[in-house]
Amino acid sequence: MATNILMPALSPTMTEGTLSRWLKKEGEAVRAGDVIAEIETDKATMEVEAVDEGVLGRILVADGTQGVKVNEPIAILVEQGEAVPSAAPAAKAAPPATPKAEPPGSSAPGQAPKQEAKQPDAPSPAPQPAAPGGNGHDAASGDRIFISPLARRMAKQAGIDPATLKGSGPNGRIVKADIENVAQKATPVAQPAAAPAAAPAAAPAARPAVPITAPHKLVPHSSIRKVIARRLTEAKSTIPHFYVSMDVEIDAMNRLLSELNAKSPKEAPDAYLITINDMVIKAAAATLRRVPTVNAAWTDDAMVLFDDVDISVAVAIPDGLITPIVRRADQKGLSTISREMKDLAGRARAGKLKPEEFQGGGFSISNMGMFGVTEFSAIINPPQAAILAVAAGRKRPVVKNDSLAIATVMTCTLSVDHRVVDGALGATWLREFKRIVEDPLSLLL
Numbered sequence: 001m002a003t004n005i006l007m008p009a010l011s012p013t014m015t016e017g018t019l020s021r022w023l024k025k026e027g028e029a030v031r032a033g034d035v036i037a038e039i040e041t042d043k044a045t046m047e048v049e050a051v052d053e054g055v056l057g058r059i060l061v062a063d064g065t066q067g068v069k070v071n072e073p074i075a076i077l078v079e080q081g082e083a084v085p086s087a088a089p090a091a092k093a094a095p096p097a098t099p100k101a102e103p104p105g106s107s108a109p110g111q112a113p114k115q116e117a118k119q120p121d122a123p124s125p126a127p128q129p130a131a132p133g134g135n136g137h138d139a140a141s142g143d144r145i146f147i148s149p150l151a152r153r154m155a156k157q158a159g160i161d162p163a164t165l166k167g168s169g170p171n172g173r174i175v176k177a178d179i180e181n182v183a184q185k186a187t188p189v190a191q192p193a194a195a196p197a198a199a200p201a202a203a204p205a206a207r208p209a210v211p212i213t214a215p216h217k218l219v220p221h222s223s224i225r226k227v228i229a230r231r232l233t234e235a236k237s238t239i240p241h242f243y244v245s246m247d248v249e250i251d252a253m254n255r256l257l258s259e260l261n262a263k264s265p266k267e268a269p270d271a272y273l274i275t276i277n278d279m280v281i282k283a284a285a286a287t288l289r290r291v292p293t294v295n296a297a298w299t300d301d302a303m304v305l306f307d308d309v310d311i312s313v314a315v316a317i318p319d320g321l322i323t324p325i326v327r328r329a330d331q332k333g334l335s336t337i338s339r340e341m342k343d344l345a346g347r348a349r350a351g352k353l354k355p356e357e358f359q360g361g362g363f364s365i366s367n368m369g370m371f372g373v374t375e376f377s378a379i380i381n382p383p384q385a386a387i388l389a390v391a392a393g394r395k396r397p398v399v400k401n402d403s404l405a406i407a408t409v410m411t412c413t414l415s416v417d418h419r420v421v422d423g424a425l426g427a428t429w430l431r432e433f434k435r436i437v438e439d440p441l442s443l444l445l
Helices: 113-118 149-158 176-185 223-238 251-262 276-290 334-349 423-438 440-444
Strands: 003-006 016-022 035-040 045-049 054-059 065-069 073-078 241-249 296-298 303-305 311-313 315-317 320-322 363-367 386-390 394-400 403-417
Touching (some): 149 176, 241 423, 251 403, 251 423, 251 440, 276 311, 276 334, 276 386, 276 423, 276 440, 386 423, 403 423
Parallel strands (some): 311 363, 363 386
Antiparallel strands (some): 003 073, 035 045, 315 320
16 A cells, blocks of 8 residues: 655654655655655755554655655655556555664764763654564563564654554564554544655745845755854853953974874875874864863753863854764774774765764864954854864964963864853863963873
8 A cells, every 4th residue: 555755754853854866766666665756854865764564655745845844744655556546645644764773772962872871851763664574572471562673763753652553463562554454444644745856946046135236146045054044043042151362372282293104104105094083083182081070061950060071163164164073082083083084075075974963962073263354252062061262373472481482383273152161160171281282292192
């Protein structure tokens, strides 16, 4: 029988996305696990797998359609030889496709599993759909409901409580046919109208509130740009930002950097090429381990103190920025951090990051030194409590032992959530960061 393929939720916070393109055509056979489409979320473009088999009977949402709501029908799956309905079937919906390579139980943004276990009152991440062919409880015993993975998902989407059903499968297992029988007897639930198969005309871009009379053109917002705008507005509106700045001398770090890169093997000179940014990541991680109360997040009920030092690093991409994460950065060497950052940054710009590679983190770094910026303040990446803004290193006159000297100095500004980090604590963290950077050999211990 015909069933709907629904727009999947590819992250716990996703409410809509862009259907970038279909990788299967109408009339093409689909097997569980086949990659059928690419969907653009607020952070990346992800491949989506089918969770059932059949024939892709009709595509309801065309390539390039923006603003597709989660759980909205995007295609109709039929059995071999079955007539294809002209519209999405009501009530009897197939499970949404699953995102490829997203591990079950991935944490919600900004929360690692260890921290969630410590905060029982904090909201849990959205449950992940069972993988095709998973166990799904196959027999009945006590409070357990034994139901196939497909039947469980169909029951959820049709609003049917599996506990009220008696299964017809082996040992009383609830199977697909049991859900279909109940769904056929139930009053059909109103479904949103299906989108036409043909590509809809592009919606006109919203006009600015204040009329612009000068010659101009309007560029529609991408999904990523919309989310960036929403999150930054939320951050500045709801988080009481507090800023602490300090000048840090980096001549010793530059000397160590040159010595380390000179040791790269001649047969592979680019085997590792450590940058100032890699050293800043390592120094920030070491500082967070020494001043752990900055590695935190605010909730209404309690302060979340993260066990691991996971650092989000801002990377510019065509539509804005994304913050891939170096996990447990305090436990990694500089060459490992360097390799990871090159890989993460490259895949970030190509839109190929996995959700677990940019969701989470307890602290952020934004480095604009490569642009020659002398000083700036960054906006906190919620729910984190702090972000470090790193400016360019420049030769400046400094006073050493009552004498004038020249040093390479970069200005670093720590933005903190004042609900979590008081001014004295922010200053303590930045002072410790300065000590580590100006004595970089400690990073090798």
